[in-house]
Amino acid sequence: MSTVIDDPLASLGAGELSTLRGVANRLIPATGEMPSAADVLSDARLRFVLSARPDLLEPLRASLRPDLGDVVASRLEVLGRDEPAILYALQLVIVGGYYTDQGVRELIGYPGQMALELRSWEYPAYLEEGLIDAVLARGPVWRDPSTGQRAVIEDAPRTYAERFSAFERPREGGL
Amino acid sequence: MAQEPADVLIIGAGASGGVVGKRLSEAGFSVVCLEQGDWLDRADYPGNKLDWELKARKDWATSPNIRGLAQDYPIVEEDTPVSPLMYNAVGGSTIIFAGAWPRALPSDFRVRSLDGVADDWPIDYFELLPYFYRTDRDFGVSGLPGDPAYPPDTEDAPMPPLPIGSAGMKVARGMTKLGWHWWPEFNSINSVAYDGRRPCVQRSTCQSGCNEGAKASTDLTHWPKAIARGAQLVTGARVRRIETDAKGLATGATWIDRDGAEHFQPARVVVLAANAIGTPRLLLLSASPAHPDGLANSSGLVGKRLMMHPFANVAGLFEEPLMSWQGQFGDLIESLEFYETDEKRGFVRGARWGLAPTGGPINTALPSRAGEQIWGADHHAHVRTHLGHGANWGLFAEDLPDDANHITLSSAVTDADGIPAPEVHYTMADNARRMLDFHIERATESMEAAGAYKIDVDRLMRYSGWHLLGTARMGDDPKTSVLDRWNRAHDVPNLYVVDGSCFVTSSGVNPTSTIVSIALRAADHMVETRSEQQVPA
Numbered sequence: 001m002s003t004v005i006d007d008p009l010a011s012l013g014a015g016e017l018s019t020l021r022g023v024a025n026r027l028i029p030a031t032g033e034m035p036s037a038a039d040v041l042s043d044a045r046l047r048f049v050l051s052a053r054p055d056l057l058e059p060l061r062a063s064l065r066p067d068l069g070d071v072v073a074s075r076l077e078v079l080g081r082d083e084p085a086i087l088y089a090l091q092l093v094i095v096g097g098y099y100t101d102q103g104v105r106e107l108i109g110y111p112g113q114m115a116l117e118l119r120s121w122e123y124p125a126y127l128e129e130g131l132i133d134a135v136l137a138r139g140p141v142w143r144d145p146s147t148g149q150r151a152v153i154e155d156a157p158r159t160y161a162e163r164f165s166a167f168e169r170p171r172e173g174g175l
Numbered sequence: 176m177a178q179e180p181a182d183v184l185i186i187g188a189g190a191s192g193g194v195v196g197k198r199l200s201e202a203g204f205s206v207v208c209l210e211q212g213d214w215l216d217r218a219d220y221p222g223n224k225l226d227w228e229l230k231a232r233k234d235w236a237t238s239p240n241i242r243g244l245a246q247d248y249p250i251v252e253e254d255t256p257v258s259p260l261m262y263n264a265v266g267g268s269t270i271i272f273a274g275a276w277p278r279a280l281p282s283d284f285r286v287r288s289l290d291g292v293a294d295d296w297p298i299d300y301f302e303l304l305p306y307f308y309r310t311d312r313d314f315g316v317s318g319l320p321g322d323p324a325y326p327p328d329t330e331d332a333p334m335p336p337l338p339i340g341s342a343g344m345k346v347a348r349g350m351t352k353l354g355w356h357w358w359p360e361f362n363s364i365n366s367v368a369y370d371g372r373r374p375c376v377q378r379s380t381c382q383s384g385c386n387e388g389a390k391a392s393t394d395l396t397h398w399p400k401a402i403a404r405g406a407q408l409v410t411g412a413r414v415r416r417i418e419t420d421a422k423g424l425a426t427g428a429t430w431i432d433r434d435g436a437e438h439f440q441p442a443r444v445v446v447l448a449a450n451a452i453g454t455p456r457l458l459l460l461s462a463s464p465a466h467p468d469g470l471a472n473s474s475g476l477v478g479k480r481l482m483m484h485p486f487a488n489v490a491g492l493f494e495e496p497l498m499s500w501q502g503q504f505g506d507l508i509e510s511l512e513f514y515e516t517d518e519k520r521g522f523v524r525g526a527r528w529g530l531a532p533t534g535g536p537i538n539t540a541l542p543s544r545a546g547e548q549i550w551g552a553d554h555h556a557h558v559r560t561h562l563g564h565g566a567n568w569g570l571f572a573e574d575l576p577d578d579a580n581h582i583t584l585s586s587a588v589t590d591a592d593g594i595p596a597p598e599v600h601y602t603m604a605d606n607a608r609r610m611l612d613f614h615i616e617r618a619t620e621s622m623e624a625a626g627a628y629k630i631d632v633d634r635l636m637r638y639s640g641w642h643l644l645g646t647a648r649m650g651d652d653p654k655t656s657v658l659d660r661w662n663r664a665h666d667v668p669n670l671y672v673v674d675g676s677c678f679v680t681s682s683g684v685n686p687t688s689t690i691v692s693i694a695l696r697a698a699d700h701m702v703e704t705r706s707e708q709q710v711p712a
Contacts, residue, residue, distance in 0.1 A: 116378075132319070
């Protein structure tokens with residue numbers, strides 16, 4: 001697993017953090033009720049991202065180096081042209097910090113990946129709507145190697161109800 | 176004192192290794208398995224944590240070159256547009272596979288006879304059918320019986336189908352309008368509690384390990400049962416080469432532990448289950464004066480005919496919220512409408528479509544599949560309209576075998592133990608390109624019929640080499656195949672290969688169900704013929 005760094009922000013200077021927030025503000029500016037990434041990317045959020053992804057620290061630092069100048073647009077242009085992997089790391093730090101912020105998640109209506117209870121006993125809507133019957137009505141789709149043609153099965157069920165009344169199926173194992 | 180040889184040494188504790196390990200240990204064989212990875216604790220999987228989307232792109236990436244973990248080996252991939260993907264741990268790539276569980280179709284085994292290309296298999300669908308049923312039960316498969324894309328079954332999936340979600344319903348309605356085949360996907364993911372494992376919670380993080388243990392992986396479904404029957408599973412064990420005696424029989428394997436110490440594990444029979452990159456790598460590494468081109472390679476086909484299923488993605492965007500960041504990943508639904516050959520299309524064979532969830536907000540902003548990055552004032556509108564509003568058709572094209580697509584050993588790159596890395600040389604064939612172009616057009620029509628107002632296409636995804644196949648094919652003629660119909664090396668009568676290397680052609684479907692069914696068939700044969708098995712003195 002990735003190496004854990006005690007405080008990843010300790011190796012970033014004030015100038016680099018200022019440049020980072022300038023880029024963040026350009027990539028994700030405040031619009032309507034949505035805050036800018038610069039507003040959201042607190043030290044705590046950056047620590048969170050760089051703790052999860054310590055491998056991003058070096059390319060992030062490279063993306064913030066002074067020789068790329070003070071103009072954010074040209075910094076992004078040069079990185080995109082000459083160092084796309086470095087630009088990707090910069091974008092991922094900003095996006096990662098922004099979209100793991102609880103307030104941002106609430107604003108975009110994203111609760112995270114939820115654990116939902118499956119309701120396997122419910123009759124699926126696609127059966128209710130007859131969508132499966134429409135597939136079955138067209139008959140077999142597979143190609144029979146013995147003929148080279150689409151398979152023909154005389155007594156193939158044409159509805160889902162027929163499928164389940166056609167024969168008693170053996171069931172081994174499972175539930 | 177000399178170490179007692181194992182009846183069977185298995186190299187690799189993934190899908191096929193798990194199946195063979197369980198079957199043989201239950202039959203009373205003494206089994207040792209060497210696995211370069213470790214046991215994982217699913218409490219550590221990132222899917223139920225805030226940093227999931229960040230870690231999914233590094234420590235939990237599907238590419239070993241991106242992960243770069245200690246148990247991984249590098250793959251030289253400058254000469255391929257598709258990166259091979261895998262995972263090294265107990266459970267192997269089942270830890271991170273999606274869990275989609277389609278079977279190869281009857282025509283897949285008769286490609287030469289039906290379409291005049293590639294080769295027929297020495298076995299067929301109906302011979303494998305009992306093994307499909309058994310592996311469905313052992314892995315735990317959820318699905319709706321009666322799919323008319325397959326011959327009628329006499330045994331249903333052991334669990335009812337997983338839900339197809341709002342995205343699946345939307346696309347299914349579109350497919351119905353077009354009169355095209357679709358079906359709820361079969362997945363090796365529990366829809367109800369099964370075999371001591373919990374049901375799926377639809378978190379959609381299957382490719383970062385399943386926190387619930389609902390998705391089948393052999394660290395849960397097979398190895399505990401094998402170990403209970405006496406199998407010994409050694410982790411952190413990287414095999415350097417398979418050794419042979421003067422008679423040409425395999426005698427065991429030399430391996431390296433985590434501290435760099437070298438060991439030898441003697442065995443009466445050796446089973447390779449290291450995937451279609453790792454297996455030919457080991458066979459080539461096992462070259463000796465007696466077999467200078469690699470072990471079991473008198474045909475010259477070890478490492479050749481690599482197939483990886485060129486993969487395209489067609490993403491539809493819908494006005495309605497579909498909450499499509501949830502759902503099994505795994506597939507929601509599939510289509511085999513255009514799977515079989517129609518020569519009017521300008522290519523032979525076909526592709527399977529699988530509809531998948533679309534990821535969270537980081538993936539929306541920085542899409543790993545089809546899509547675009549939008550920055551500046553329009554970024555928020557982009558995320559609002561895309562997050563949870565999409566549906567992805569993944570298109571798996573059948574990849575026909577070609578000797579030019581092959582694995583060699585690198586002269587420049589090694590793994591952490593100094594063992595040469597595999598080099599992949601692969602070009603996408605014209606037939607596959609025409610096939611994907613056709614299927615992209617049809618899948619686009621499907622999304623339009625479903626009501627998508629915007630459609631993005633990724634015409635060939637680089638990080639899509641999930642399905643590694645064909646590098647030690649089976650066949651009846653030792654001159655044109657590496658393995659016989661029972662997965663035994665023609666050249667080495669006590670050496671078996673049970674992973675996807677044995678595939679003669681690739682089919683156009685996710686291969687795990689077929690791989691493990693072939694592996695179980697091979698294990699059954701080993702049990703049935705144990706008294707006739709040649710072993711070293």
